[in-house]
Amino acid sequence: MSKVKEGDLVRVHYTGKLENGQVFDSSLNREPLEVKLGQGSLIPGFEKGLLNMEPNERKTIVIPKEEAYGEKKRELFQSVPKANLPEGMKPEVNMGLVATNADGTERQLRVAEVNENDIIVDGNHPLAGEDLTFELELVEIK
Structure with missing residues (x-):
């Protein structure tokens, strides 16, 4: 089975949570996110979390603020x-x-x-200064 690598076009369902467990975003009630890896359109930690996943695999990742939206400035x-x-x-x-x-x-x-x-x-991003947790489900590698 193939694994996700940089440059792949993937479809992924996700649920993003704050440290206190509050959900701030989820794709579960809509189409999965479709994104090409390596183009800088995702926060670095999210993209790293997708690497080496296989279709239908699920995992939970914790992204430190430095790999998310950074510290509040x-x-x-x-x-x-x-x-x-x-x-x-x-x-x-x-x-x-x-x-x-x-x-x-x-x-x-x-x-x-x-x-x-x-x-x-x-003027900071609303999630700046936050460590984020994402539950990921790789739907497919296109």
Whole structure:
């Protein structure tokens, strides 16, 4: 039976969990993820976990934050004066925001703190700083 290697196109079902067991994503109620390995479209630890798997094999992998979304970076936290927010906006901790960069691209932010005169927004990936657990089931190697 063939095993997954870099460059293969694979279909895989997965369930991603945080350290506390909370599920943050799963493909079980939709089509399996189809991805070509070695193209940088997956976090490094997920791709490493797929290598050498055989079709119909299941396994659980733990991905340290360094091979997932990295540590939270302090430089991605910014203070925004409440006066700069849209009129009538009532920011709350964990509220998602979209900011438009000078070049017109958008970036996802999360409200980390709400203070009297400003809010602190976090531009890190929501899973930055987290070790992740994935339950994998290799459906097929195409």
